[in-house]
Amino acid sequence: MIRKLGPFFCLALGLASCSVDGTNWDVDATAPVVETKLDLTNLIGSDNLSVAPDSAINVAVDVPLYTFSFDTISNLPSQKTVYTYTWIYPTITLPGGAVLPGNTSDLDLTGTDFKLSRFDVKHGKLRCTLKSTLAQRLIFRYYIPKATKNGAMLEFIDTLVGTPVSSDTVVFVKEFVIDDYQIDLSGPDGDDFNSLTSFLDVSTVVGDPGCVLTNGATLFKTETELVEITPEYAKGYLGQYNFNSIGSNTNFSELQMVQGGLIDVENINMNLVFHNTIGADLSFNPTEIKAVNTRTGQQVVLTHSSIGTTININRATENLSVVNPVTESNYTFNITSSNSNIESFLELIPDQLSLLANVNLNQYGNTGGYTDFFYYDFPTFIQLQLNMPLKFAATDLLLIDTIDNPFGSLDILDPIQDGEFIVRVENKFPLESDLQLYMLDNTGTITDSIFANTLVAAAPVDINDRGIQAITTDLIISATAANIQQLKNANQLILKANFNTSPASSGRMQFYSDYYMLIRMIADVKFNIAL
Numbered sequence: 001m002i003r004k005l006g007p008f009f010c011l012a013l014g015l016a017s018c019s020v021d022g023t024n025w026d027v028d029a030t031a032p033v034v035e036t037k038l039d040l041t042n043l044i045g046s047d048n049l050s051v052a053p054d055s056a057i058n059v060a061v062d063v064p065l066y067t068f069s070f071d072t073i074s075n076l077p078s079q080k081t082v083y084t085y086t087w088i089y090p091t092i093t094l095p096g097g098a099v100l101p102g103n104t105s106d107l108d109l110t111g112t113d114f115k116l117s118r119f120d121v122k123h124g125k126l127r128c129t130l131k132s133t134l135a136q137r138l139i140f141r142y143y144i145p146k147a148t149k150n151g152a153m154l155e156f157i158d159t160l161v162g163t164p165v166s167s168d169t170v171v172f173v174k175e176f177v178i179d180d181y182q183i184d185l186s187g188p189d190g191d192d193f194n195s196l197t198s199f200l201d202v203s204t205v206v207g208d209p210g211c212v213l214t215n216g217a218t219l220f221k222t223e224t225e226l227v228e229i230t231p232e233y234a235k236g237y238l239g240q241y242n243f244n245s246i247g248s249n250t251n252f253s254e255l256q257m258v259q260g261g262l263i264d265v266e267n268i269n270m271n272l273v274f275h276n277t278i279g280a281d282l283s284f285n286p287t288e289i290k291a292v293n294t295r296t297g298q299q300v301v302l303t304h305s306s307i308g309t310t311i312n313i314n315r316a317t318e319n320l321s322v323v324n325p326v327t328e329s330n331y332t333f334n335i336t337s338s339n340s341n342i343e344s345f346l347e348l349i350p351d352q353l354s355l356l357a358n359v360n361l362n363q364y365g366n367t368g369g370y371t372d373f374f375y376y377d378f379p380t381f382i383q384l385q386l387n388m389p390l391k392f393a394a395t396d397l398l399l400i401d402t403i404d405n406p407f408g409s410l411d412i413l414d415p416i417q418d419g420e421f422i423v424r425v426e427n428k429f430p431l432e433s434d435l436q437l438y439m440l441d442n443t444g445t446i447t448d449s450i451f452a453n454t455l456v457a458a459a460p461v462d463i464n465d466r467g468i469q470a471i472t473t474d475l476i477i478s479a480t481a482a483n484i485q486q487l488k489n490a491n492q493l494i495l496k497a498n499f500n501t502s503p504a505s506s507g508r509m510q511f512y513s514d515y516y517m518l519i520r521m522i523a524d525v526k527f528n529i530a531l
Contacts, residue, residue: 036403036495039516040390049390055512061386065272065355066248068380080225081107083200087213094213096136097206107196107224115193115370116236117186122376124229126154126176132220133169135162136211141201142174142222146184154181159205160220178226185236193236193370198224231376238280238372243359249292250353250384268342271385272306272333276313277326278361278380279373284331285310285358291350300348304340306333312363318373326378346388355382390511400497405439405490423475425456426518430467430509431499432458435475435519439490446494448486452477456497456517465509470516495519 040049040057050058083105094100132138143155160172187195200222204211213219272289276282286309289302314329337343362372423435436451452475459467479487497517 035518035520037516037518038401038497040511040513049513051513055514057390057511057513059386059388059390061384063250063353063384064381065250065353065384066357066382068243068359080223081105081198083222083224085202085219085221087215087217087219089213089215091212091214093210094136094204095210096204096208098204100202100204100219102199102201104197104199105222105224107198107226113239114234114237115239115366116234117184117193117370118233118235119183119185119231120233121178121181121183121226122230122232123179124177124181125227126178127225127227128156128174128176129223130160130172130174130220131169131223132160132172133163133217134211134219135164136208137162137205138220139203139205142198144183144196144198146196147178147181148184149178149181154178162208175227180232231374233376234372234374236372237366237368237370238278238362238374240363240365241361243357243361248355250355251351267391268337268346268386268388270335270342270387271383272335273383273385274311274313274331275381275383276329276331277316277375277378279315279318279326279368279371280362281315281364281367282313282380283310283358283360283363284313286333286355287358288354288356290354291345291348292352292354293348293350294352298348300341300345300350302335302340302342302345304333304335304342306335310358315368315372326375328378346386353384357382391508401495402440403493403495405487405493407487407490420479421450421477422522423452423477424472424520424522425475426470426472426516426520427456428459428467428470429499429511429515429517430459430461430465432456433497433499433517436496437477438494438496439486440492440494441489442491444492447490448483450477450479450483450487459515461509466512467515470518 048059048061050060052058083103085100085103089101128142130140138160139157140160141155141157143153145153147154154176156174156176158172158174161170163170183196185194185196186192188197202220272286274282274284286307289304289307291300291302293299311331313331316329317327319325319327335342362368425435427433433456434452434454435456436449438449439447441447454473454475456475457471457473459469459471462468
């Protein structure tokens with residue numbers, strides 16, 4: 001929280017000394033300039049904190065480590081269905097307006113071990129390419145009765161122009177958006193898989209001249225394929241699929257303000273939860289979980305009995321509810337201070353977590369008897385849940401906060417020659433610290449800095465190492481006119497605070513919700529007034 005105090009209407013001028021030289025006045029002035037308050041919600045984020053009845057703070061972090069993308073379903077089908085229409089009847093002259101004998105073709109769903117009875121499309125297209133060698137125009141009606149949207153089947157009608165020369169071929173490409181279509185793959189009797197039949201009715205145009213059709217001649221070809229498919233839902237047998245060597249790097253921003261130093265934590269409880277939302281059995285083998293501090297380049301690999309162990313996870317179950325159609329199947333690895341190196345894992349102060357694992361779908365085959373299912377909006381994922389008391393000892397713990405510059409609009413700083421800032425810090429943290437302020441221009445480059453040589457005193461603690469009351473420290477920061485001008489021109493300010501546990505404490509300290517640090521900057525400056 002930052003509050004700017006107006007330049008003159010909240011200004012308390014202390015004319016401690018004035019000197020007059022002609023029409024120029026040198027004036028000493030004291031004015032409150034800026035105030036900011038840091039508490040645990042600033043440092044960690046309110047969404048990641050819980051407060052016990054005694055005001056003790058717990059850190060609760062819940063982040064996804066990996067979300068599965070079932071790409072193989074998106075590739076269904078990848079084959080192009082080609083149909084060649086050959087005139088098998090005696091040679092005749094086909095008049096305008098005549099109807100050719102109808103034909104059917106099955107979309108080719110081979111090349112995959114899927115055996116699906118239903119497939120719903122979230123996004124996708126049907127691409128139909130028509131090639132004709134006839135001089136006459138042809139009217140095409142293409143339709144798939146078992147591909148429907150809101151009860152209406154997929155259908156389009158279009159006219160293909162005739163060839164200008166008998167030896168030429170005209171090509172017509174039609175792309176039909178099939179978003180939200182349901183595709184029934186169960187065949188004509190409802191007992192099959194991967195079966196989808198398309199129909200094509202062709203006629204010549206009334207009034208066009210007749211056309212000679214010779215026995216054995218190829219009249220036209222069709223090429224049909226589904227492209228750019230995103231699945232919404234699939235039902236049947238999803239096949240065997242290997243997600244071997246999945247890898248993820250997840251930003252761990254919950255400690256993003258902590259930029260350095262050492263912490264010593266205890267009593268950590270972390271769950272690694274596998275959420276299976278697919279209606280198929282899965283096996284999961286985490287091979288590596290690693291904490292990474294990208295600022296220091298240091299890494300810590302988690303040691304726990306789950307690492308390298310294969311776990312079989314039951315399939316999810318399907319509900320009749322439209323709002324929540326899936327009841328997921330979960331498996332949880334519990335990782336604690338007593339069964340792992342989780343304390344050193346988090347004492348690294350990581351800003352990134354990485355996961356390597358092997359995952360197999362339907363490892364033992366079609367055990368579900370064609371009842372597998374998949375919902376696009378309910379992806380399978382691996383989740384990290386962390387809970388620990390905010391209880392630690394700190395050595396050179398560096399916290400950084402970036403704020404918009406509140407000094408740019410303060411007119412009192414305009415004629416300043418030099419002076420100093422009094423930084424009055426009211427601190428209830430049982431941590432002592434030193435403060436530095438850096439100025440950034442609009443490119444993020446540091447242009448100047450000001451700092452105090454005096455430490456901010458830690459709040460006194462009782463026999464239980466709990467902060468008793470806030471303690472106030474005044475820091476005196478000298479500033480030249482150049483410093484002040486850089487401060488006024490800055491786009492943003494970086495506040496850096498190095499914290500250390502109070503020397504009076506006995507070790508790891510529990511932190512409470514009433515801890516805070518209130519920082520007030522007061523300008524005690526000399527400026528010149530010209531009359």
